[in-house]
Structure formats: structure tokens, C-alpha cells
Amino acid sequence: MPSIIDVKHVNKAFGGLTVIDDCSISVERGSITGLIGPNGAGKSTLFNIIAGALPLDSGQVLLDGEDITNLPANQLFHKGLLRTFQIAHEFSQLTALENLMMVPPNQLGESLFSTWFKPGQVRARETEVRQRALEVIDFVGLNHVRNELAGNLSGGQKKLLELGRTMMTDARVVLLDEIAAGVNRTLLGELITNIERLNREMGYTFLVIEHDMDMIARLCDPVIVLAQGRVMVEGSIEEIQNNPEVIEAYFGAGAA
Structure with missing residues (x-):
């Protein structure tokens, strides 16, 4: 190869x-x-x-x-x-799921203009990102702690979360x-x-x-x-x- x-x-x-x-x-x-x-x-x-x-x-x-x-x-x-x-x-004060949702770049919700004038598109993109994050967190076996603050996870769980974050990108x-x-x-x-x-x-x-x-x-x-x-x-x-x-x-x- x-x-x-x-x-x-x-x-x-x-x-x-x-x-x-x-x-x-x-x-x-x-x-x-x-x-x-x-x-x-x-x-x-x-x-x-x-x-x-x-x-x-x-x-x-x-x-x-x-x-x-x-x-x-x-x-x-x-x-x-x-x-x-x-x-x-990790972002310790965000949940495990929110940590994953933070990863994808250039999200519409990051733009004040889009938040004001394209709220439907912002919501649709957030729904898409959340669904992907749910799939990833299930893949890495952390679904049971998805709503736990990332700072409270064990060292091994944080490593799994880091691996999951790589899956939120290309x-x-x-x-x-x-x-x-x-x-x-x-x-x-x-x-x-x-x-x-x-x-x-x-x-x-x-x-x-x-x-x-x-x-x-x-x-x-x-x-x-x-x-x-x-x-x-x-x-x-x-x-x-x-x-x-x-x-x-x-x-x-x-x-x-």
C-alpha cells in the first residue's frame, strides 16, 4: 500500500x-x-x-x-x-455527549448571523451533529455515561472519549x-x-x-x-x- x-x-x-x-x-x-x-x-x-x-x-x-x-x-x-x-x-464541565458535539468545525450555530437569520438551518445542523455524536458514543461503549460530566469520567473512559472525538471529523x-x-x-x-x-x-x-x-x-x-x-x-x-x-x-x- x-x-x-x-x-x-x-x-x-x-x-x-x-x-x-x-x-x-x-x-x-x-x-x-x-x-x-x-x-x-x-x-x-x-x-x-x-x-x-x-x-x-x-x-x-x-x-x-x-x-x-x-x-x-x-x-x-x-x-x-x-x-x-x-x-x-476533555472539556470537563461539558457532558461526554457535548464533548463530541463540540468537535465538528464550522457549525452554523457558531455564527451570530446564522443564529438570528437561519435558525431552522442551525437547528437542523445541531440535530445532525447530535445524532452523529449518539452513534459515536454508542460505538465507543460510553452510552451509559453520555450525560455525565466528562471531568467525572475515569481515565480509561476519557481515552475512549478522545478516540470518539476523532470519529466526529473526516x-x-x-x-x-x-x-x-x-x-x-x-x-x-x-x-x-x-x-x-x-x-x-x-x-x-x-x-x-x-x-x-x-x-x-x-x-x-x-x-x-x-x-x-x-x-x-x-x-x-x-x-x-x-x-x-x-x-x-x-x-x-x-x-x-
């Missing part, structure tokens, strides 16, 4: 410290690609560069062949590239940032199932940073390993787990 994300010869330094060093990766369309590596490997920095949260120093990032180098996150959102966060970013690529962090095993199973369904049924492409190797093993193929800001190796999880260089990078010489 052709790639949907291409990172080409990217460099990033903070002061005199090089964090990303001539790094190139490709993410195939329709894949669930894992991005792993030891602490300090540059995973989060590369992730933030792709997501538009950090400018790169040199190199190029392409989305489906389009140059998106250094575009901010809000522009990437409209191009179908979204991210979730290790710590969920997402093409979703960057998942340690989505398993702080999630109990039951809800983690639900998260994994939903990610697999979004990939299989709706064609979402995922790039996943994760320390939970069981989750990576279940979800991701291929897996890219970063070390010292460069790609060390790429392959199946079995190839990665049996690679002596990877074992040394994670555990030190002699760990095998």
Missing part, C-alpha cells in the same frame, strides 16, 4: 542537543504502525513534529503526498490528521500518544477493539506511540524502533522482539 505519511530527513535540536537526526519514516495507508524506542529516543519529539506541535529544523513531512511541513495542528485537523494525548484533553490519520497510560485492563481491551474496528471498518490509519508492548504486539504491524533520533529497525513485532540491537538499546549490552 502507498504511504499516507512520509517523514523525510527530519532534524530537530534543542539548543546544542540533537534529538531527531536525519530521520525518515513512512506510514502505510490503512496500517496501524507502532513507534517505539527507549526513553530519550526522540519518539515524542518526532510525533509532535508530525502533529504540528513542534517546528522541525530541516527536512520534510508529507501527508498523502502534500507537503505539510511545519503546518500548525489546527490546519492539519482540517486535512484529516488528528492526535490524541497521553493525558486526555479523519484520515490518527496519532495515538500512549493511549494505554493509566487505563485499566478491561477498558484497554475496549480501546484496542475500537482502534481495530476503526482501522478495519472505516479505513483509519494509525501511528501509535506506546510503552505497553502487549498492546503494540496485538495492534501494530509494522513496528518502527527509534534510537538516538534515528530509525534503528522496522519490521513485525516478532522481528523487533528478536532483534539483538533492539534488545541492547532497551536493556543494555548483555541483557539477552
Whole structure:
């Protein structure tokens, strides 16, 4: 399959410290690609560069062949590239359902003119958005807490809600940032199932940073390993787990 994300010869330094060093990766369309590596490997920095949260120093990032180098996150959102966060970013004083309804851009109700002069169209659009939100909240298994304030949800439920928010847009690529962090095993199973369904049924492409190797093993193929800001190796999880260089990078010489 052709790639949907291409990172080409990217460099990033903070002061005199090089964090990303001539790094190139490709993410195939329709894949669930894992991005792993030891602490300090540059995973989060590369992730933030792709997501538009950090400018790169040199190199190029392409989305489906389009140059998106250094575009901010809000522009990437409209191009179908979204991210979730290790710590969920919910609107705590809105209900779970209202959190989903906030996502679609350019809603008519945001315009004072439309509110005054096109109330019928505003109501129709709100009904459409609400119906979509109800479908999404059922999909992610949160229907029983749809009217609960999002700030009262558990950590795992907030992660499910974040995943649901990606479904309220025309997402093409979703960057998942340690989505398993702080999630109990039951809800983690639900998260994994939903990610697999979004990939299989709706064609979402995922790039996943994760320390939970069981989750990576279940979800991701291929897996890219970063070390010292460069790609060390790429392959199946079995190839990665049996690679002596990877074992040394994670555990030190002699760990095998």
C-alpha cells in the first residue's frame, strides 16, 4: 500500500542537543504502525513534529503526498490528521455527549448571523451533529455515561472519549500518544477493539506511540524502533522482539 505519511530527513535540536537526526519514516495507508524506542529516543519529539506541535529544523513531512511541513495542528485537523494525548484533553464541565458535539468545525450555530437569520438551518445542523455524536458514543461503549460530566469520567473512559472525538471529523490519520497510560485492563481491551474496528471498518490509519508492548504486539504491524533520533529497525513485532540491537538499546549490552 502507498504511504499516507512520509517523514523525510527530519532534524530537530534543542539548543546544542540533537534529538531527531536525519530521520525518515513512512506510514502505510490503512496500517496501524507502532513507534517505539527507549526513553530519550526522540519518539515524542518526532510525533509532535508530525502533529504540528513542534517546528522541525530541516527536512520534510508529507501527508498523502502534500507537503505539510511545519503546518500548525489546527490546519492539519482540517486535512484529516488528528492526535490524541497521553493525558486526555476533555472539556470537563461539558457532558461526554457535548464533548463530541463540540468537535465538528464550522457549525452554523457558531455564527451570530446564522443564529438570528437561519435558525431552522442551525437547528437542523445541531440535530445532525447530535445524532452523529449518539452513534459515536454508542460505538465507543460510553452510552451509559453520555450525560455525565466528562471531568467525572475515569481515565480509561476519557481515552475512549478522545478516540470518539476523532470519529466526529473526516479523519484520515490518527496519532495515538500512549493511549494505554493509566487505563485499566478491561477498558484497554475496549480501546484496542475500537482502534481495530476503526482501522478495519472505516479505513483509519494509525501511528501509535506506546510503552505497553502487549498492546503494540496485538495492534501494530509494522513496528518502527527509534534510537538516538534515528530509525534503528522496522519490521513485525516478532522481528523487533528478536532483534539483538533492539534488545541492547532497551536493556543494555548483555541483557539477552
